[in-house]
Amino acid sequence: MKPNVTILVVDDEPAIRRLLRAGLARAGYAVVEAANAREALNAMAIDKPEVVLLDLGLPDRDGLELIPAIKLQAAIIVISARDATDQKVAALDLGADDYVSKPFDSDEVLARIRTALRHRLPAPTQDGPVRRGDVEIDLLARTVRKGGEEVHLTPKEYGFLSELACHPGRVITHAQLLRAVWGPGHESDVEYLRVAARGVRRKLEDDPARPTMLRNEPGVGYRLVGLE
Amino acid sequence: MPPGDDGPSRQGGRSRRTSAAVTDPSAIPPTAPPGDRLLVAVSEQPGALDLIRAARRMAEALDAPWSAVHIETPRSARYSDAENAALAEALHLAAQLGAQVASLPAESVLDGLERFAADAHATQVVIGKSRRSRWFELRHGSIVDRLVRRAPGLAVHVLPLAAPPRTAHSRQAAARKADLAARWGSRTGYLVAFGLTALVTLLGTEILRTGNISDLGLLYLLPVMVAATRYGLRTGIATGLVCSIAYNFFFIPPTHTLTIDDPRNILTVLVLLGVAVVSSQLAARVRAHALQAQASAAQNGALAGFARLLTGIRTVDELGRVLCAEIGRLLDGNAVLLMPGEEGQARALTRRWSWSPESQAAQPQLETLDLAAANWAFEHDAPAGRGSDTLTASEWLFHPVAAGGAALGVFGLSRSDAREPVRSDRLPLLLSLLDQAALALERIELEARMAELSQARERDRLRHALLSSVSHDLRTPLTTIIGTLAALRSTDAEQERQMAAARGEAERLHRFVANLLDMARIESGALQGKVEPVDLEEAVAEALHAMRALLGRHPVETAVSADAPMVLVDPNLFHQCLTNLIENAAKYGDPQGPITVAAQRRGGGLELTVSDHGPGIPAGAEERIFETFTRIEGSDRKGGTGLGLAIVRGFALAMGLQVSAANRTDGTPGACFTIRFDADHLKEWPL
Numbered sequence: 001m002k003p004n005v006t007i008l009v010v011d012d013e014p015a016i017r018r019l020l021r022a023g024l025a026r027a028g029y030a031v032v033e034a035a036n037a038r039e040a041l042n043a044m045a046i047d048k049p050e051v052v053l054l055d056l057g058l059p060d061r062d063g064l065e066l067i068p069a070i071k072l073q074a075a076i077i078v079i080s081a082r083d084a085t086d087q088k089v090a091a092l093d094l095g096a097d098d099y100v101s102k103p104f105d106s107d108e109v110l111a112r113i114r115t116a117l118r119h120r121l122p123a124p125t126q127d128g129p130v131r132r133g134d135v136e137i138d139l140l141a142r143t144v145r146k147g148g149e150e151v152h153l154t155p156k157e158y159g160f161l162s163e164l165a166c167h168p169g170r171v172i173t174h175a176q177l178l179r180a181v182w183g184p185g186h187e188s189d190v191e192y193l194r195v196a197a198r199g200v201r202r203k204l205e206d207d208p209a210r211p212t213m214l215r216n217e218p219g220v221g222y223r224l225v226g227l228e
Numbered sequence: 229m230p231p232g233d234d235g236p237s238r239q240g241g242r243s244r245r246t247s248a249a250v251t252d253p254s255a256i257p258p259t260a261p262p263g264d265r266l267l268v269a270v271s272e273q274p275g276a277l278d279l280i281r282a283a284r285r286m287a288e289a290l291d292a293p294w295s296a297v298h299i300e301t302p303r304s305a306r307y308s309d310a311e312n313a314a315l316a317e318a319l320h321l322a323a324q325l326g327a328q329v330a331s332l333p334a335e336s337v338l339d340g341l342e343r344f345a346a347d348a349h350a351t352q353v354v355i356g357k358s359r360r361s362r363w364f365e366l367r368h369g370s371i372v373d374r375l376v377r378r379a380p381g382l383a384v385h386v387l388p389l390a391a392p393p394r395t396a397h398s399r400q401a402a403a404r405k406a407d408l409a410a411r412w413g414s415r416t417g418y419l420v421a422f423g424l425t426a427l428v429t430l431l432g433t434e435i436l437r438t439g440n441i442s443d444l445g446l447l448y449l450l451p452v453m454v455a456a457t458r459y460g461l462r463t464g465i466a467t468g469l470v471c472s473i474a475y476n477f478f479f480i481p482p483t484h485t486l487t488i489d490d491p492r493n494i495l496t497v498l499v500l501l502g503v504a505v506v507s508s509q510l511a512a513r514v515r516a517h518a519l520q521a522q523a524s525a526a527q528n529g530a531l532a533g534f535a536r537l538l539t540g541i542r543t544v545d546e547l548g549r550v551l552c553a554e555i556g557r558l559l560d561g562n563a564v565l566l567m568p569g570e571e572g573q574a575r576a577l578t579r580r581w582s583w584s585p586e587s588q589a590a591q592p593q594l595e596t597l598d599l600a601a602a603n604w605a606f607e608h609d610a611p612a613g614r615g616s617d618t619l620t621a622s623e624w625l626f627h628p629v630a631a632g633g634a635a636l637g638v639f640g641l642s643r644s645d646a647r648e649p650v651r652s653d654r655l656p657l658l659l660s661l662l663d664q665a666a667l668a669l670e671r672i673e674l675e676a677r678m679a680e681l682s683q684a685r686e687r688d689r690l691r692h693a694l695l696s697s698v699s700h701d702l703r704t705p706l707t708t709i710i711g712t713l714a715a716l717r718s719t720d721a722e723q724e725r726q727m728a729a730a731r732g733e734a735e736r737l738h739r740f741v742a743n744l745l746d747m748a749r750i751e752s753g754a755l756q757g758k759v760e761p762v763d764l765e766e767a768v769a770e771a772l773h774a775m776r777a778l779l780g781r782h783p784v785e786t787a788v789s790a791d792a793p794m795v796l797v798d799p800n801l802f803h804q805c806l807t808n809l810i811e812n813a814a815k816y817g818d819p820q821g822p823i824t825v826a827a828q829r830r831g832g833g834l835e836l837t838v839s840d841h842g843p844g845i846p847a848g849a850e851e852r853i854f855e856t857f858t859r860i861e862g863s864d865r866k867g868g869t870g871l872g873l874a875i876v877r878g879f880a881l882a883m884g885l886q887v888s889a890a891n892r893t894d895g896t897p898g899a900c901f902t903i904r905f906d907a908d909h910l911k912e913w914p915l
Contacts, residue, residue, distance in 0.1 A: 013704050013708075015704065015705065015708040016704065016707060016708060016711075018708075019707075019708050019711045019712055019715075020711075022712075022715060023711070023715050026715070081703070083742075083745070083746075083800065085799075085800050102703065102707045103703075103706060103707040103710040103711060103735075103738055104707070104711060105711075105714055106711060106714055106715050107714075190760045190761055191761045191794070191911065191914075194761055194762070194763045194766070194794055195913065195914060197763065197766065198763055198765070198766070198913075201765075201766070208765065209765055209768070209769060209786045209788065210769055210772070210786075211766075211769055215770075215773070216763075216766045216767075216769075216770050217770075218762075218767070218770060218799040218800055218802070218803040219758075219760070219798075219799035219800045219803075
């Protein structure tokens with residue numbers, strides 16, 4: 001099914017590498033392992049993986065330093081501790097595609113890998129409208145429909161939504177969203193995001209108190225989930 | 229007293245203390261930085277205190293270091309008690325006002341001052357000019373004039389000293405009279421001198437008999453010099469006179485008469501008298517110097533020995549014992565040191581060390597009066613008791629032991645023979661010793677604080693090491709276990725159930741580790757949260773989403789009112805608070821009763837409540853429930869860690885929020901937890 005997709009697992013713990021290798025191999029991926037930054041860079045050159053699962057706590061170098069060096073060659077999914085929010089945000093802003101928190105769930109890891117791979121594919125998904133249930137976002141026509149009815153969004157709400165819809169399933173950090181929609185210089189105005197997110201939630205979610213489409217990652221960013 | 233100057237003598241509160249070097253001018257580094265250095269000459273004269281204050285004002289205006297020096301001349305040995313006390317007080321005041329204090333033995337005030345000024349690189353000298361009679365000045369010359377002449381390049385400031393009060397004058401006169409009596413010399417001196425004269429005369433007669441030898445007069449130099457050097461000027465002169473008479477009578481022709489024919493012999497008589505005067509002066513000076521040097525060497529030795537003793541002392545208790553024993557021994561009296569007790573006893577002088585020369589065991593008794601004096605001395609940072617200005621009825625003299633402007637304790641002295649506790653010329657020594665003791669006390673206190681600090685640092689280091697070890701070494705295997713269990717599939721339903729149970733337990737263990745780490749972060753005070761505007765509706769939804777596995781089918785209601793503003797919190801800490809409260813409600817609440825998460829404005833602030841249906845909180849446990857490892861009785865089976873609520877409170881406090889627990893107020897049983905946001909933690913939605 002995916003014999004040509006290679007995944008590099010970079011972690012200094014053999015047990016974690018073994019666990020990931022088992023899960024990934026079962027899903028049909030080819031797996032390469034690296035225990036430190038030096039081995040990871042070697043594997044990048046030799047095995048040319050499409051996805052890198054990167055633990056940031058490496059013995060020889062800070063994992064964050066690796067991200068700029070490899071982000072053009074492969075999608076990067078950072079594996080980090082639950083409470084290391086600053087580290088996650090730094091990794092995402094440096095160019096990592098996504099993150100999973102320890103202890104991770106194999107299904108979650110596989111879902112993240114699938115999302116990351118989709119974005120790496122040459123054929124863009126932006127052509128047709130993206131859908132979720134009765135919500136349809138047409139990025140070309142710049143319209144949003146819910147239950148067939150066109151929903152009126154403010155320009156910022158639409159900007160916020162389309163930025164997320166361009167990368168469905170992927171977490172976009174506060175700074176990235178603010179830079180894309182409000183422009184550079186507004187990277188720390190989280191308040192704007194809250195206002196836009198609230199508007200989108202109220203207009204598109206069936207129950208704004210139980211959002212199913214727009215997910216908030218506390219202190220990190222937003223992601224749109226379940227889009228087709 | 230000059231205006232703007234406070235207090236009569238001892239300004240403990242504002243003084244900067246310097247260690248008092250008693251005789252050593254080299255204590256001031258010879259390579260003092262360029263700039264002004266002020267020197268004030270302190271005398272026993274009554275105006276000395278004003279002089280010192282004036283010098284300090286000048287030093288402050290010049291922003292220059294300053295020294296107070298007292299030159300010990302041979303005259304110093306003859307000071308009266310009052311003069312000694314005045315001198316001690318003056319030197320002590322100088323030390324209190326921040327001067328470097330020194331006493332220097334010298335031939336004359338002028339010599340000493342000149343030498344000290346050169347050694348200390350002084351540029352300005354302040355001296356007081358006493359209102360002495362013109363006759364005194366004609367006889368002794370004015371120090372001021374001579375100093376100006378002899379020390380070019382030195383700015384000399386002369387301040388007139390206040391006229392000595394009458395009483396002091398008469399006392400001085402009386403003292404001088406007693407002094408005069410002493411100068412007439414002892415009877416033994418005269419007897420020995422005259423005996424020697426007789427001996428020399430006999431010897432001369434014998435020599436004369438063997439041959440005609442002229443200049444026998446030289447023989448008489450011997451008794452004159454012995455008398456003059458050993459017994460002083462007057463005995464010397466008397467001996468000189470007697471010798472010349474004897475020489476005249478026995479050896480100068482015509483012998484056995486007192487007439488002198490040869491004018492050369494008149495010269496001999498005059499020489500004898502001259503030798504008597506000169507050698508007695510020289511000898512007296514040498515003797516005075518030797519005495520002074522001895523006294524100051526003894527004093528220095530005592531101070532140096534004391535300082536050495538003090539450096540080895542590590543505890544206050546040891547210091548108390550050594551201080552009492554040393555000072556008691558040096559000043560030959562009963563010594564007692566009183567210090568306030570440990571904190572909480574409101575500065576009452578409850579700790580006591582004592583020493584008595586008669587017996588080691590006997591504790592000197594302190595009467596109520598003595599204790600009153602001690603307390604007064606401690607509270608006012610000034611001496612009290614016998615020989616001071618206050619509470620003189622006490623047998624004891626108490627001096628405060630003060631450092632850094634605060635009295636650390638009081639030191640008391642008394643004598644069993646009911647004499648003055650401290651001889652006035654020993655007062656400077658006592659004050660210097662007490663200054664050293666105060667410094668040592670301060671040092672001991674600092675050392676204790678340092679030790680405490682390094683202990684705390686070591687504890688922190690250990691905790692940090694433990695934490696990172698727990699964080700890494702426990703979490704990594706747990707991640708592997710959870711991941712592996714999650715990946716395993718079995719066709720056997722029983723095995724599937726067992727694996728699910730194992731995974732549940734592993735996850736619980738992981739949560740516990742995470743909670744421990746959170747708790748450790750709270751306790752180490754290392755929570756530096758960032759503040760972000762957070763949408764409550766979103767935050768609650770996210771917390772419920774995160775707890776969806778644990779909540780399962782547990783019904784949940786959310787009621788965040790539409791007008792609820794954003795809250796300013798750390799998004800992660802707040803998320804943890806919410807999930808822990810929801811977890812707590814899910815665990816301790818009735819599984820069928822819905823958990824309600826609500827938020828509404830209350831007063832100027834906002835209240836977020838998480839309430840459940842269940843047994844609620846036992847009366848009186850509303851605060852205890854937030855303590856670490858507290859679980860409501862009988863609920864152990866719920867599998868809580870006892871940390872969840874403590875973490876909620878810890879995180880909330882770190883963000884400046886209030887958390888409280890109560891039972892539901894709507895009549896149904898159940899617990900209700902409230903997070904209260906004040907107006908500072910709210911941010912209104914833009915219109």
